[in-house]
Amino acid sequence: MKTKKQFTSALFCTLLIASCGEKVTTAPQTSEHNRAPAAEAKPDPRVARRAAPGLTAAQAALRRAQIANVDYRISVTLDDKSDDFSGRVIAETEIARPLQQPLTVDFTSGEVQSVSINGQTIPVQYNGYFITIDADKLKPGSNSIAIDYTHPYSSDGSGLHRFQDPEDGNVYLYTHFEPYKANRFAPLFDQPDLKASYTVDVKAPADWQVVTATREEKVETLADGRKHWHFPASKKFSTYIFPLHAGPFVVWESQAGDIPLRLMARKTLAPDVKPQDWFTFTQQSFAFYQKYFGIDYPFGKYDQLIVPDFTIGAMENVAAVTFNEAYVSRGEKTQAERQKLANVIAHEMAHMWFGDLVTMKWWNGLWLKESFATYMASLALATNSEFDDVWENFYLRSKQSAYLADQLPTTHPIEVAVPNTAEAFSNFDSITYGKGGSVLEQLPHFLGKEAFRQGVSSYLQEFSYGNAELKDFMDHLGKAANKDLEQWTQNWLYEAGVNTVTADYQCSEDKITQLTLQQTAPKEYPALREQKIQLGIYRMQDNIMTRVAAVPVTYNGARTEVKEAKGQPCPQILILNDEDWGYVKTRLDNRSVAQATQHINAIESAFTRLMLWQSLFDSVTDAKMPLSEWIDFALSNADAESNINVIRLIASDLGAASAYLHRFNMPEEQRTKYLQAIERFVWAQLNQSPAGSDAQKTWFGAFTKLAHTDAALSNAAQLLSGELEINGLPIDQDKRWQLIILMNRHLYGDYSKLVEEELAKDNNNRAQNFAISAQAIRPTQEAKKTWIDNILNKRDQYKLSQIRAAAGTIFPAEQLNLYHDLSAQLFAAIPKVSQTKDTLYNKAYATLFPVVCSPNAIVKYSKALEREKELMPALSRVLKNRRQQSQWCTAMNQLQLNLPN
Numbered sequence: 001m002k003t004k005k006q007f008t009s010a011l012f013c014t015l016l017i018a019s020c021g022e023k024v025t026t027a028p029q030t031s032e033h034n035r036a037p038a039a040e041a042k043p044d045p046r047v048a049r050r051a052a053p054g055l056t057a058a059q060a061a062l063r064r065a066q067i068a069n070v071d072y073r074i075s076v077t078l079d080d081k082s083d084d085f086s087g088r089v090i091a092e093t094e095i096a097r098p099l100q101q102p103l104t105v106d107f108t109s110g111e112v113q114s115v116s117i118n119g120q121t122i123p124v125q126y127n128g129y130f131i132t133i134d135a136d137k138l139k140p141g142s143n144s145i146a147i148d149y150t151h152p153y154s155s156d157g158s159g160l161h162r163f164q165d166p167e168d169g170n171v172y173l174y175t176h177f178e179p180y181k182a183n184r185f186a187p188l189f190d191q192p193d194l195k196a197s198y199t200v201d202v203k204a205p206a207d208w209q210v211v212t213a214t215r216e217e218k219v220e221t222l223a224d225g226r227k228h229w230h231f232p233a234s235k236k237f238s239t240y241i242f243p244l245h246a247g248p249f250v251v252w253e254s255q256a257g258d259i260p261l262r263l264m265a266r267k268t269l270a271p272d273v274k275p276q277d278w279f280t281f282t283q284q285s286f287a288f289y290q291k292y293f294g295i296d297y298p299f300g301k302y303d304q305l306i307v308p309d310f311t312i313g314a315m316e317n318v319a320a321v322t323f324n325e326a327y328v329s330r331g332e333k334t335q336a337e338r339q340k341l342a343n344v345i346a347h348e349m350a351h352m353w354f355g356d357l358v359t360m361k362w363w364n365g366l367w368l369k370e371s372f373a374t375y376m377a378s379l380a381l382a383t384n385s386e387f388d389d390v391w392e393n394f395y396l397r398s399k400q401s402a403y404l405a406d407q408l409p410t411t412h413p414i415e416v417a418v419p420n421t422a423e424a425f426s427n428f429d430s431i432t433y434g435k436g437g438s439v440l441e442q443l444p445h446f447l448g449k450e451a452f453r454q455g456v457s458s459y460l461q462e463f464s465y466g467n468a469e470l471k472d473f474m475d476h477l478g479k480a481a482n483k484d485l486e487q488w489t490q491n492w493l494y495e496a497g498v499n500t501v502t503a504d505y506q507c508s509e510d511k512i513t514q515l516t517l518q519q520t521a522p523k524e525y526p527a528l529r530e531q532k533i534q535l536g537i538y539r540m541q542d543n544i545m546t547r548v549a550a551v552p553v554t555y556n557g558a559r560t561e562v563k564e565a566k567g568q569p570c571p572q573i574l575i576l577n578d579e580d581w582g583y584v585k586t587r588l589d590n591r592s593v594a595q596a597t598q599h600i601n602a603i604e605s606a607f608t609r610l611m612l613w614q615s616l617f618d619s620v621t622d623a624k625m626p627l628s629e630w631i632d633f634a635l636s637n638a639d640a641e642s643n644i645n646v647i648r649l650i651a652s653d654l655g656a657a658s659a660y661l662h663r664f665n666m667p668e669e670q671r672t673k674y675l676q677a678i679e680r681f682v683w684a685q686l687n688q689s690p691a692g693s694d695a696q697k698t699w700f701g702a703f704t705k706l707a708h709t710d711a712a713l714s715n716a717a718q719l720l721s722g723e724l725e726i727n728g729l730p731i732d733q734d735k736r737w738q739l740i741i742l743m744n745r746h747l748y749g750d751y752s753k754l755v756e757e758e759l760a761k762d763n764n765n766r767a768q769n770f771a772i773s774a775q776a777i778r779p780t781q782e783a784k785k786t787w788i789d790n791i792l793n794k795r796d797q798y799k800l801s802q803i804r805a806a807a808g809t810i811f812p813a814e815q816l817n818l819y820h821d822l823s824a825q826l827f828a829a830i831p832k833v834s835q836t837k838d839t840l841y842n843k844a845y846a847t848l849f850p851v852v853c854s855p856n857a858i859v860k861y862s863k864a865l866e867r868e869k870e871l872m873p874a875l876s877r878v879l880k881n882r883r884q885q886s887q888w889c890t891a892m893n894q895l896q897l898n899l900p901n
Helices: 057-066 273-294 333-351 367-383 390-405 419-427 433-447 449-462 470-481 484-495 592-598 606-621 626-640 644-663 668-688 696-708 708-721 733-745 752-763 766-778 781-793 802-806 813-828 830-835 839-844 855-868 873-896
Strands: 065-079 084-094 103-106 112-118 120-122 130-135 141-152 159-162 171-176 198-202 209-212 218-221 227-229 245-247 250-256 259-265 302-308 320-324 358-360 466-468 501-510 510-524 531-541 543-554 558-559 573-575
Touching: 057 065, 084 558, 084 766, 112 130, 112 218, 112 250, 159 273, 171 302, 171 320, 198 367, 198 696, 218 752, 227 708, 245 606, 259 273, 273 302, 273 333, 273 766, 320 333, 320 696, 333 367, 333 644, 358 367, 358 433, 367 390, 367 433, 367 470, 390 606, 419 873, 433 449, 433 470, 433 781, 449 470, 470 484, 510 543, 543 558, 606 626, 606 644, 606 873, 626 644, 626 668, 626 873, 644 696, 644 813, 644 873, 668 696, 696 708, 696 733, 708 733, 733 766, 752 766, 766 781, 766 802, 781 802, 781 813, 802 839, 813 830, 813 855, 830 839, 830 855, 830 873, 839 873
Parallel strands: 065 198, 259 302, 302 320, 358 466
Antiparallel strands: 065 084, 084 141, 103 130, 112 120, 112 141, 159 171, 171 245, 198 227, 209 245, 218 227, 250 259, 501 510, 510 558, 531 543, 531 573
C-alpha cells in the first residue's frame, strides 16, 4: 500500500515558485537603484558607416533624420530551378534636408547590377552589406532611387528561403525578415521606423500561388507560360513584416465576418492539415480583437501559410502570417496541442494591431509588440474559445520560462537598450515574451480591466500606421486609469529580477486577527514593486481542501498590512498568489507546507495543485530539497492526479529528474534504483490511462524520453513493430520516429536499419530531421565526431533545420562521458563559429553544450567566456546560461550527496 510522503518545512519551504533561504535585500526604492530609461540613439553625422553586418541604433537614427518618407515598388522574378532570383526596387524617397552624410541602402550578400537616381545612372558603391549613395546625388524633397539586383535564395529560414520538397520535388519560397533580414531579399531601408507602402509585381511559374500583403489585382499569362502577378499598393508598415511567399500551395478559403481568410500548405503536407481548426481559432480571435481594440482589422485580407524549415514558431507578416510546420501533427492532437495552435494563431493576429499597425521605433521597444501579443493571445482564448484552462497553460509555459530566465545571468529589464540588430535578435527571449506578458497580465488587475482596455484602444488609435515608444503606451494606460504609472514603469520595465513575497499572520478562534505581507528582492536587483495579487484561504471541508475565501490585495514596499484579511477564516493552507494574478515568487508558511504535502490530492482547485507541484520541483532545482525525496513524493502521489495539466507537468518533471540522475555524481546502485522506479511508473501510467486520452499520449511522450532498460526497450520495439498494442494509442508516423530515436539512443536492436527502412517510406523533411536526430544521438564516438564535423566543417551541405536537429540531440544527459571526451574540440571551435557572424548558426551551435554537474567542467565555460566581448551575443548568452545552470546542478548534486545513508 502506498503512503503519502510527509515532508518537513525545511525540505518543502519553496512552494509556489519560492526559493528558500535566498539572499535578499529590502533596500528602499531610491534613484540609486533604479535604471534610467534607455536613451534614444542620436544621429551622429560625423561617423561614417563601416562595412560590417547589421545596423546600429545610431546609424538607424541618422538615416531616419535623412529620410522624411519612403514608398517602394518591387519587381521580382522567381523560378523553381535557379539558386538565385533577380529584382528591381524603386524607392520613392523624400529627403528631409540637404544631406551631410551619404545615404546607405541595406542589402546583404547580393549582387547589384545598377543604381540610378531620378533616372540618371550612377556608379555602384556596394560592399556586400549596403549600397552607398553620395550626398550630392540626392536633393531635398522627392527622389527616385532605382536598384537592379540579384540575390541567392537562403537555406537558413531567413531572407527569401527556398525549400524543395524531397517527396515530390516541388519548390516553395517564403520570406522571414525579423529583425534585420529584409535586406537579404531586396535593397531597402531596413529599420522599423521607416514605414512604407509596397507595390509589388512578381513573375513566377504558372502553377504557383504568389502571396504578399495585398490581394492581387491582375494576373497575366506571359508568352513563355509564366504568370505575372500584380499587387496594389499596401498600407504603410515596416520592412521586417513585409511578406512574399510563392509556390504550388494547396489553398483553403473561409471568412471571418467580411475578412477573407486563406490557409495554405505544401501539397505533401496538406492531407494532415485540419483547416477547420485553423479557421475556427482565427474567426474566434478576430471576433474578440476587433471588439476589444475598438479598431477594425486594418489590412483587408488575412492569409496564413504553413511553411517548412521555419526557424521560429510563427511570424506576423502583414496579412500573410507564416507558421512552422510543427503545428501540423501526423496524428490526433491533444487538447494541449490544439490550444497551443490556437494560442499561436491568436498571438500572431494580435500583432496585426500591436506591432504591424503600431510599431516600436527601434528594437529596444520589442516588448511593445511581443509582450503584448503573448498576453493578448491568452486573453483572447480565455474570453472566446473552447478552452477553459488557458491561464493554467499560460502559467505552465510563459510564466515558468520567465521565472527561469529572470534568475539566469542573461536576464535583463523588459525595456533594454539595444545598440544594434545583433543584440536585437538576442532579446527575443523569455524575458521579452514570458515576463513581459506576465507583467501585462497583472495590469488589468492593478488598473481595472476596462481602464486597461481603454488605454490600449486609445494608444492604437493615436499611433495607427506609425511608430511609438514605451512612454506613449504607458501614458495612455495611466490616463485611462487616472493613475501615475511612472514608478510602476520604472520598477517593472526598467529593472530586472523577480521579487519574493511571504506572509506572517495570527489567528484567534479560527479567525485571522492580523496578516502582513513581506516583500524582498535579490541582492543584484533590489527594486521593490507594487502589484495586485489574490490570497487564497483553504480549509478541509468534507475531506476536500476547499478555498473558503479569496482576498485581493495590492502590496508595495517591504511590508504591507492586509486589513481586508482580518476576520477571515484561519487558513490551513494560505496561497499567496492564488490563481496566479501576479509575477512574483511566494513562500508558504510552515503550517501551509505541512497541510499541502499531506493533502495535495485533496485540494479541489486543479490550478492550485498545478502551482504546488511546480513549486515543489522548483525547490529541487533551487537545491533546497533533495531530488530523491521529490521522486519518492511524486511516485507516491502522482497516480492519483486526474487533471491533464498537472499530469503534463509531473511527466515533464519526471523526465527532468531522470536527466539529473544521469548528470549527478552518485552511487550507481542508487541511480539505477531511481531510474528504474521512474521508468516503471511511467510505463504503468501509459498502460493505465484511459484509452485515447490526452494523458495516455502524454505518458507515451515521457516513456520515449526516459525508457532505458532492456525490458522497456523491448516494449518500445514491439510497439514499433505492432507486436504490442496499447488500447486507444495509435502509433502514428511521428510516434514511430520517437520510438526509432529511442532505439538509436540506446543502440537497441537493428537501430540503424530502422532509420533506413523508415526513410524509405517516409522521406519528407520532417522525417529527414528525425533521422538526423537518431544518428546524432547514438552513444558512440563515431556518431558524435561525424556530426560535430558536419556542423563545423560541412554546414554548407546542410540546412539550418538539419544542423539544429543534430545539435539538439547529440549529448543527452546519460552520454556526458562522450561530451567530456570531445569538449576540447567544441570549445576550441567557438571563435571560428562566432566569426561567421551568422546569428542563427551561432545559436544552433550553442545548443551542443549541455548542463554539467562538476566544478571542473564549469571551469571550461568560464574560460570560454573570458573573451565574451568577441563572441556573437547569441552564442555567449547560451554559454553564460549553461554555466549558471551547471552551477545549480552542482549544488543539487551536493545536496543529494550530503544525505545520510
